[in-house]
Amino acid sequence: MTLANRQGTGVVVPVERNDQRFRAGQGTAAGLSIVFRKFRKALFGKPNSDRSDTEGQFNVQYPEERLALPEAYRNMPILLFDDATGHELCTSCFQCERVCPPQVIHITQAKDPATGKPVPSAAEFIIEYDTCMSCGYCAEVCPFDAIKMDHDYELSTSNHPELDVNYNRLLRPVSYYETIAPTLWNDVRESAMKKLQNNIKRRPGAIGVDHGQKVGAKAAPAAVARPAEPAGGGASAVAPAAKRASVAAIGKSMSEERLAKLQSIRAANQSKRGGAGAPIDTAHAVEADVAVQPSTAQVAAPDAATPGSVAPGATGPVAAVGTNMSEEKRAKLEAIRAAKRAQEGE
Amino acid sequence: MLKTEELRINIGPQHPSTHGVFRMLVTVDGETLVDLKPVFGYLHRNHEQLGEVNSYLQNMPFTDRLDYFNSMINNHAYARSVEMLAGIEVPERAQYIRVIMDELSRILNHATALGFMLGDMGAWQTALLWGLREREKILDLFEYVSGARMMCNYARFGGVARDIDDYFITETRKLMDGLPHYFDDFEGLLTNSEILLARARNIGVLPKDLALSYSVTGPVLRASGVPYDIRRAEPYAVYDRFDFDIPVGTVGDVYDRFLVRIAEMRQAYRILEQAFQQLPEASGGHINPKVKQQSLKPPIGEAYARVESPKGELGFYLVSDGTGNAYRYKVRAPSFINLTALADMCKGYKLADAMVILGSIDIVMGEVDR
Numbered sequence: 280m281t282l283a284n285r286q287g288t289g290v291v292v293p294v295e296r297n298d299q300r301f302r303a304g305q306g307t308a309a310g311l312s313i314v315f316r317k318f319r320k321a322l323f324g325k326p327n328s329d330r331s332d333t334e335g336q337f338n339v340q341y342p343e344e345r346l347a348l349p350e351a352y353r354n355m356p357i358l359l360f361d362d363a364t365g366h367e368l369c370t371s372c373f374q375c376e377r378v379c380p381p382q383v384i385h386i387t388q389a390k391d392p393a394t395g396k397p398v399p400s401a402a403e404f405i406i407e408y409d410t411c412m413s414c415g416y417c418a419e420v421c422p423f424d425a426i427k428m429d430h431d432y433e434l435s436t437s438n439h440p441e442l443d444v445n446y447n448r449l450l451r452p453v454s455y456y457e458t459i460a461p462t463l464w465n466d467v468r469e470s471a472m473k474k475l476q477n478n479i480k481r482r483p484g485a486i487g488v489d490h491g492q493k494v495g496a497k498a499a500p501a502a503v504a505r506p507a508e509p510a511g512g513g514a515s516a517v518a519p520a521a522k523r524a525s526v527a528a529i530g531k532s533m534s535e536e537r538l539a540k541l542q543s544i545r546a547a548n549q550s551k552r553g554g555a556g557a558p559i560d561t562a563h564a565v566e567a568d569v570a571v572q573p574s575t576a577q578v579a580a581p582d583a584a585t586p587g588s589v590a591p592g593a594t595g596p597v598a599a600v601g602t603n604m605s606e607e608k609r610a611k612l613e614a615i616r617a618a619k620r621a622q623e624g625e
Numbered sequence: 626m627l628k629t630e631e632l633r634i635n636i637g638p639q640h641p642s643t644h645g646v647f648r649m650l651v652t653v654d655g656e657t658l659v660d661l662k663p664v665f666g667y668l669h670r671n672h673e674q675l676g677e678v679n680s681y682l683q684n685m686p687f688t689d690r691l692d693y694f695n696s697m698i699n700n701h702a703y704a705r706s707v708e709m710l711a712g713i714e715v716p717e718r719a720q721y722i723r724v725i726m727d728e729l730s731r732i733l734n735h736a737t738a739l740g741f742m743l744g745d746m747g748a749w750q751t752a753l754l755w756g757l758r759e760r761e762k763i764l765d766l767f768e769y770v771s772g773a774r775m776m777c778n779y780a781r782f783g784g785v786a787r788d789i790d791d792y793f794i795t796e797t798r799k800l801m802d803g804l805p806h807y808f809d810d811f812e813g814l815l816t817n818s819e820i821l822l823a824r825a826r827n828i829g830v831l832p833k834d835l836a837l838s839y840s841v842t843g844p845v846l847r848a849s850g851v852p853y854d855i856r857r858a859e860p861y862a863v864y865d866r867f868d869f870d871i872p873v874g875t876v877g878d879v880y881d882r883f884l885v886r887i888a889e890m891r892q893a894y895r896i897l898e899q900a901f902q903q904l905p906e907a908s909g910g911h912i913n914p915k916v917k918q919q920s921l922k923p924p925i926g927e928a929y930a931r932v933e934s935p936k937g938e939l940g941f942y943l944v945s946d947g948t949g950n951a952y953r954y955k956v957r958a959p960s961f962i963n964l965t966a967l968a969d970m971c972k973g974y975k976l977a978d979a980m981v982i983l984g985s986i987d988i989v990m991g992e993v994d995r
Contacts, residue, residue, distance in 0.1 A: 282717070282906050285866040291852040292870045294884035297817065306817025313813050351787065353772040378919055380683040414686035414778045419786070420919060428772065605792030 350460040353415040353428030355408055356384075358449040359456055361472075365488040366479050367450065368425035368471060370399035375417035375426055383407035384417060389486050399478045400487040404449060408434065409442040423478075424471035430459045461612050631659055636979070638667050644741065645990030649967075649979065656975045661968045665961075668994035676954035681707050681782070681921050684954070688941075689776040691956065692992040694734045697726040697767065698934045700780035705861065706930035706941035707782050711923035713916050716909025719784035720862045725900050726767070726779065727862075727932070728893040729797070732804070733763045734935035734987075735844075735886040735893075736811070742883065742984035743815065746824045752815065759807055762800050769793060782921060784912025794901065804894050812887055825880035829970045829982035832877060839966040843937025843959050844889060845986055848874035848881035855933040866903065867896045879985040886987075889935075922949050936960050936987055956995055960988040 339346055356375075360367045371388040387403035390396065417426045429451070436442065457464050479487065637648035646667035652660040672691065676684045688703045689696035701723050708715060740756025764774040770793050771777040771786065779786050815821055831841070836849040846853055852871045856864040872888030874881025923945040931940035937959025944953035963986050970986075971979045 282866065282903055285903075287865055287867040287869065289857065289868055289870045292872050292888070293850075293875050294872050294881065294888050296875065296880065296884065303819070306819055306822065310814045310818050313810050317810075349769040349772070351770070351772040352768060374919075378683065380679060380686050412686055413773060413776065415772055416682070416686075605790050605795075607791065 348430050348459075350463050352430050353413055353418070354432050355411055355413065355429050355434065356406055356417050356426050356449070357429040357451045357456075358404060358446070359425055359427060359453050360450050361475060362452045362454050364479065366475060366482070367400060367487050368423050368453075368475055369401045369404065370423055370425070370478050371401040371404075372399075372422065374420045374422060378416045378420045380414055380416065381410050381412050383410045389482075391483050391486070393483065398483065398486050399481050401446065404446040406444050406449060407442065408444050409439065423474050424467045427456050427460070461615060462608050465611070465615050629654060634976075638664075644983065644988055645993075647988070647990055647993070649983075651976065651979065653976050656977075658971050658974055658976055658979055661971045661979065663964060663967050665964070665990070665993050668990045670995060672995040673954050673956060677951050680919070680949045681923070681951065682918050684951075685780065686776065686778045689778055690991055691958065691995060692934065692936065692939075692960065692989045693775055694737060694989060695730045695934055695936075696775060696777045697723075697730045697771075697779055698932060698939065700777065701727055701862075702930060702932040702934070702939045703941050704780035704782055705932065706928050706943050707921070707923065709930045710926060710928035710943050710945055711782070711916075711921060713783045714913055715783055715862075716911070716913055717863070717907040718788075718904070718909045719911050719913070721900055721904045721907045722785050722789055722911060723780065724862050724864065724867075725789070725797070725897060725904075726770075726777075726785075728897045728900070729763050729766065731893045731935045732890050733760045735890050736760055738935070738984075738987040739811070739815075739883060739886055742879075742981065742987070743821070745980040745984035746820065748820065755811060755814070759804070766793065766797055766800065769796070781912055781916075781918055783916035784910070786912075788911035794904075797897075798901070801894065801897060805891075808887065808891055808894070816884070816887075821883070822880070824978070824981055825878065825883060825985075827876065827878050827880075828974055828978050829879045829985060830877050831966060831970050835969060836877065836966065839962070839969075841937070841963050841966050843933070843935070843963065843987075844882055844885045845937070845963050845966070847872065848885045849877035850874055855931055855938055859931070861930070861932060863900075863903075864896075867899045869895050879981055882985045920949065922947060927953075931957065934959055936989070936992070937963055956992075958992040958995060960986075960990075960992040961995075964988050964993055 358367065358369055371386050373386060376382075376384045376386050383406055385403070385405040385407075386401050389398045389400040389402040391398050413428070415428050418428050434442075453464070631652050631654050634651045634653060635648060636651055638646040648664040648667070650662040650664055651658060670690070672687060675687055679687070685700060685703060688699040691699050707713070736756040736759045737753075738756075740753035743752035744750065767777050767779075768774045770789055771779040831845065831849050833849050833851060836846050837851065841849075842853070850873050852873045854871045855861070856869075857871060869892045870888075872885050872892065874885050923943075925945055925947045927942070927944040929940055929942045931938050933939075938957065939959055940957035942953070942955040942957065943951050946952040967983060967986065970982050974982070
């Protein structure tokens, strides 16, 4: 019989209420036997790592341990730039801005300073992370594969304006995206790079490689607090707290003695951390500089994560790669990695 | 003779047993409930107006936020109504994928709903965690295939966003291996439990004719003895190809609703088995490549498509005026209509039973208030 001709059957079944057979205490006894069976398994059975097993312990000690995220996982959108040339993939075609359901993407197209004509590159790119609904349409419609969904989910902050994320902080190197979604990127890499090469030809001067630094210079200092992060995602989990806080405002509306107290606490904290304490503002400046050139250190990151052996301390997306894939995909990934290693070995 | 006086009490809107921001204005005589007035609207998000402002595709992620336990089914229902409006054909494989997601979603929803209902009875957390355990694994599968756990945004016009691969199928198979044991355990733990029997049997009876006149649907209607299931009454997707039974109750009380939900989980499992069997033979891809997604402009007309969501009949009504966004957009939310029967179900029972009866309707305020 072919599929289309198949006719399902079924009847109406009244549910069994067990009115006649019911005896006092019977249900409790039956239930308790199940509880004890489970209890025994939880205590003496071996802990399960495979979540498809139905019995045993499944605890994940969160900040230290993390569940592997699938490649398709989508949290917040990021923008990609090419490692080799430093060119941004975005051409400001406004597709994502148009499709965005909560309309949180704001793009300004770059203009050639000499002629005043528009250039296929974005001068300004802001995504309001606080209103983004993580639907993933922007990544889906992007014809240049410039916008992708990040795996970083630890985005909480006490500084709300920081959530209007500007170009500086949206940009990630392609190598970073490759670590979180290797097969997805491999599917589109060729066409994306080809399109990028075409666009580079149409970008005069430093347009498209400045990574929105001119935007950053104009923006309020708080917004620059987290510049384009280096590859590896895990980096964000290591020391974000120290970078983010903008404490300049505190202390303005305080009495003299409270201010003195606050300062003494801060000094104590500073010495505890062991830093003579570079002022926060200069730290920002240094980081912003780092972001300008895609350093070689960033490119090397993906090799650290070979499937099966995850480097200790590597958290987040890096740990996920390779543990959560079909055989076919894993083989594909291995091939990609081998090719890359060979290329770098030359 | 002691003179008694009726007392009006507000339960909610912020109350742990009201499943969201829902207020019950209750009149009690001693412990006995004389009258109940449901008050809702605290979670109104202007969903239907948004659907008329947004383009057809843009509205898809908003439907995730209606019944946030079953975003897969919401997506399916909405996509179906747009497909009906624009006359889009859906490939067979996509239909099967949708059915698989729907049935996984049904198991997830019923397990959680029963857990919450038992939580209302006083089995706080323990029974709920039994429900959440299976839900967690199914959400992992959803995350793998769609990218998000709850707000899946998986359906597209003419198919689904991403094809399922071997990994998904083997993982679902693994999960399904454990499901019958899970149902047995769930039932063994609870079905004959004295606490459940005392709190659920002959409580909140909704007679057949009253259920029909309230236009109640889903497990609540079936527990009252009406064998009405849209998968049978008006088969959509490929549901006419599966063998499955329709469990119905005999009394229409809370206990029947509990039993019907467990039986439905078993039927969902049956459908899943058959769907995976038939999936390799299905023709077509995961999406109809000819369909425009972003710039879809259906011809002038109207469409109403409905699916059997775990809570009842979920329907989307759309009127197109030929432009890129709907002229009128209306959601027939099962929770909302089932909730209107609450007052008649509660009258005459004790105040503490009102929580259990509310839990047995299985409402999600995101869908009720929209």
